[in-house]
Each structure stands twice: as structure tokens, then as C-alpha cells.
Amino acid sequence: MDLSSLIGILSGIGFIIGCILLGGPITMFIDAPSIVIVCGGTVSSTMIAYPLGDVLGMFKVSIKVFMFKIEKPEDIIANLTEISNKARKGGLLSIEGDIQGTSDPYLAQALQMTVDGVKTDDIGDIMQKKMDLTKKNLETGSDVFRSMAAYAPAFGMIGTLIGLVQMLANLDDPSAIGPSMSVAMITTFYGAILANLLFTPMSNKLKGRNDAELTNMNIIYEGVLSIREGEHPKLMEDKLKVYLGNAAAKEKK
Template identity: 35%
Template sequence: MDKATIGGLASGVALLVIAVFVAPGSKFSAFWDTASAAVVVGGAIAATAIAFPVVALLKFPRVIKKTLQPNALEAAPVIAELVGLAEVARKDGILALEQKTEEIEDPFILLGIQMAVDGIDSELMEELLRTEVDSVAERHKTGKMLLDTLGRYAPAFGMIGTLMGLIIMLGNMDDPDAIGPGMAVALITTLYGAIVSNLVCLPLADKLAYYSKREVEIREIIVRGILSIQQGDNPRVVEQKLKTCLPADQRGSDEMADAA
């Protein structure tokens, strides 16, 4: 579970609620209107459904899950695992890795090792692995587009709801006492649109983009590592190749000294 995402959402909602309660003369009930919420949320979802095919929409729950439960892989442990596999291949031969497949948890590493054991040509293997990486990046891109689209349409429907409220209010100008409350209800819809967009949809889209970039980078490390193992590189060489993908402060003391 991504604590920053949950904490950020909870903090944002809490700040808004606190602001309502501490503002002089404000009432919490004045900030809730079911019709306004329906216009913003329902309208944004409807517009997004028009913009995307059903296949993409059905994957939306997985998109949300990705922002809350990202891939747990980290670069350093992945490099350590690949170096360990390189040591086995260097010592006992590439076919010895077949005995290690049951210990490999990550499906992408397992796929690459199985192809290496099967003796697939290195160029073909690289093409297949990079195609898989591109496929993951494309799926994440579609997910971000979904969230961006929701974030773009929510304020628009907030404005639509406000215009609807103003029309209703102006149609009842014979009652001066209803003008103030009517204006307040009309503006609530704009508020809802801004909150849904800027507190939920757009931040989640940015979080998904961050995790997508990180996952693609780690998969690129895996591709380089597996190709290096297949070529029979020394485990030390494999380690040095892969550590160049890490920031200088994560590469180890030798390379940190070089970087300095």
C-alpha cells in the first residue's frame, strides 16, 4: 500500500473539512449538495466513457490499484538477484539456471531466464523482452490518460452544474430570500469539480506516471542483466553494467568514489 497516496488524500480531505469548520459563520451542511455531486462525478464518468473504449474503461480499477499498490520491485535487490543468477550461470553453465526458476518471483525475470535457458537468439530475446517493456509502458500510459481525462472533465461539469444552478436561481427571482442560498448551491458544483480534479484525478495520474517510469527503468535493468548473463559475462561485469543504471549514491563505495 502506498502510504504517500493514502496520506495525501486523507490530509487533503481533512484540511478541507477543518477549513469548513473553522471558517466564521460556515456550516458543514452548506457544503454538501447531492445533485451537484451527481452532476460532477456522473458527468465526468459519462464523458470519459464517451472518450475511451469499453476495454480501457474496464481496466480502470486496475489503474487505481496501481497507484495504491505499486510494483514492489526495487533496483538494488533486482541487481543483486541478477548477479546471483550470473554467478550460477558462470559456474555451472546457462542450463543450470533452469533449477533456479522456481525461486524467481518476478514474472519478467522468470520469462527472460527461461528464454536464455531455451537458447533463444540474443537479438530475438532482446526484441521480445523490450516489446514486453513497451507493452507495460503503453498500458500505464492509457491508465494515466483515463485519470487525466477525468481530471479535465470534472471542472467542466462543475461549471455546467453552476450554470444550471444559476438558471434555476434566475428563474425564481420573485423570491429574494432564495437568491443567496441558490447562488451558494450553484457555486458548490464548481467547488466539487475543482476538488475532484485537483485532489484526486490529476495527482493520481501523476503518481501513476511516476510508478510507470520507475517500473520501466527496472525492467530495462532486467533486460540488460539477462542479456549479459546469456552472453556469459563475468558476474562482476554484470554488476557493474547494471549499477550504471543507479544513482551514484546507490552504486556502492567504489563507484561513489569514482563519481566524486
């Protein structure tokens, strides 16, 4: 569980509700037509912009904002170095046990191809294609949320225009001005909250998750190819440690 995401969202909502309550009842900020305009419009635009599968997959990807477990790159490098030492001393067949012992399907498949004697270029091509596909799938979720962050305020403005038109059309009826003005103002409020408290931060968080996952895949890619080529374990380890600098920089962001 990522506490920073949960605490951030809950505290943001809490601060907004607290400020509202200081000035009056929260019911003033609850308006069904405004919710329909902003939420319905945002979802509709997203469905137009992306295939249905990507939109539905967004809910699955969003789980990574709150629950994300990934192996540390340092541990992956240490594991690959150990495997490399074993392969150098006992041959490639000696690492078959490591295939069964890993929970990473990407690493397991790469090691299995290595043990099976698949050519280095072929192993590299297959791993690269899987990495490209994973990158595409991971980036799609972040892009969907980024698009929703743009659509929500836009529909907030559309709701404002609707409210203003209704208000101007009923200037002779004072009882209708209040509700129309409410829609005009609250839709912009909803759009701004959804974009800045949820969609944009979630897109940024997913991008960071994606970068971390791809860093690990690159480490495995480079490490397995080095093992297949019989490269010295120490040289391989030094090469892979270059990725640690990138991983550390991303963690600080």
C-alpha cells in the same frame, strides 16, 4: 500500503471539512444535483474519451496508488550478477533453479528462453514487446486520471452556468434564488476538489509507479541479454548500475 497517499487524501479532506465547520454546518456544502453534474459528467466524458475496458481497468490500476510493492533495483542487479556468475562457471543450464526461485514472471520467462537456447535477438524482441505492452497498460491508467482531472473542473463550471441560468430565470421568486445559487457555486467547489485532491495527484503517483516498474524491466532486459551473450558479470553489473541513478532521481521527486 502507501501511507503517504492515504495520509495525503485523509488530511486534505480533513482540512477542508475543518475549514467548513469553522464557518457553519457542513450540510451547506452537500448538494445532490451538484454531485450528479460533476461526478456524472466526469465519468461520462471519460467513457467517451477511452474504451470501456480502459475505464473499468482504471479502478484496478488505482489500487497501485495505495498498495504498491516492487523489488528494489539494487536487489535485481545483485540477483542477475549472481546468476551471471553461475552461468559463466557452470553453463546456462546451471541457472534452471533460479527460474523456479523467482517470483517475477518477466524474469522467469527471459531466463527460461535463455536456458532453452533461444537466440539473443529473439529473446530481446519478445522481452521488448512485453515491456512495450506493460508500458502502454501502465500509462493508460495515469492518462485516464489526468483526463478526469481536466473534466471535473469543466463540469464544475457547467454546473455553475446551470445554477446561474436557473437563478436568473427565477429572480421574481426569492425562494428559488438560494438553491440555484447553491448549485452554481458548489459544483465548481466539487470539481476543484476532485481534480486537485484526487485525480491529478493519483495520476502523478501512478506515473512514478510506472517509471519504477519499467526501470526494473529494463534492468532485467539488459541483464538477461548479457547473460545470454556470456558477458563478464562485472561488466554487466557496471552497465546495470547506470539505472540506479535514474531510480534514485525518481524516488526524490
